[in-house]
């Protein structure tokens with residue numbers, strides 16, 4: 001691909017950004033995002049060694065700024081370690097998270113909701129038929145084949161599993177499938193917001209993401225345990241850390257942390273460093289729709305299904321370190337001692353284990369030993385083509401390193417995202433990129449699929465519901481909307497249409 005071919009696109013994009021920026025400031029939505037660097041999914045992960053690079057000294061000052069009552073924090077730490085010790089591996093992923101699409105349509109039971117909120121993950125079966133999901137996969141294979149001459153990017157490059165493809169017709173069909181939209185509407189309403197908050201949890205908007213078609217066998221590129229949507233931003237950004245205020249306040253308050261409170265999330269900045277692959281918007285549920293029959297051990301999703309407990313531990317972890325000589329107290333000289341007595345408060349060092357700017361928040365046995373990742377991170381239940389899986393934005397998750405099955409292990413990443421001011425601005429920018437055939441704003445930039453044959457376009461999308469979720473039609477104000485929801489929808493409609 002030669003540079004001269006890129007220029008017209010880049011020039012028209014620059015013009016678009018300039019126009020959108022002027023329009024946005026006039027209409028109240030934030031201006032367009034800066035394009036991100038070209039690359040792949042591999043850029044958001046780094047193989048951390050036991051020697052993590054130190055963060056700048058200002059991160060030590062940040063710790064002191066955050067912790068106002070050190071003893072209260074120690075109390076929380078001890079409480080969380082105790083709970084983690086007792087976290088049993090009866091992890092009810094199988095029982096708690098399996099629901100049918102009919103369950104979603106009828107409303108989940110109290111017991112189901114309780115379990116799903118504890119685990120932070122759900123599998124919805126039957127909304128999309130297996131035939132439909134398999135036809136999407138076939139269509140994507142053909143799309144890859146027919147466009148191979150344009151250079152289809154994948155990771156790992158010699159035997160791709162993750163494709164830098166966002167705009168294939170099958171992805172558009174999946175994102176706008178009525179059962180997918182209905183499922184997202186329901187799952188978003190499991191979140192609550194204070195009265196008057198400018199958000200509509202019952203108005204899903206599309207967030208374009210890539211896809212995975214993974215052949216059997218081990219992969220040189222695997223996604224170890226991590227949390228999406230920022231790393232050190234959780235502490236560094238004042239708005240983001242407010243989402244975890246109860247945990248950082250210390251004492252027993254961490255047990256009152258509500259991971260489904262949407263209100264503080266609106267002021268969180270998850271992407272302070274404009275990092276490719278970093279989800280910059282409020283995305284309550286990341287998710288995928290399966291395109292294959294995939295069992296545990298076949299390259300599927302793994303999760304640590306104790307949402308509140310793992311969140312409390314992750315947020316407290318930077319404020320504690322092993323005491324000098326603590327290894328000497330351990331039975332094994334190599335295992336990290338887990339007993340609370342081996343750990344002490346650390347408000348002096350800039351250490352934020354597993355948190356590197358521009359990367360996902362990562363967890364390893366060395367950085368987060370009390371999570372006992374080898375025991376508590378478990379594979380999700382078997383999935384069939386068409387099954388939808390969603391997990392909470394704070395949930396620790398991974399992709400199995402091995403794929404020992406016979407067929408491919410394939411998914412389309414499709415999250416559930418509500419309408420907010422910031423998400424509407426993203427939707428506007430995403431639509432513009434879609435029309436140009438380039439990657440969505442949060443993803444590695446470049447020319448993407450601009451020259452691809454048969455890529456999806458908005459001209460082929462007819463249903464109002466589908467057009468609305470993509471930002472092509474005005475949003476409806478629900479009759480019972482409160483002032484916050486009503487004002488939001490009206491102002492977004494005024495800005496976008």
Ligand SMILES: [Fe+2]
Nearest residue numbers: 226227228397
């Ligand atoms: Fe992830």
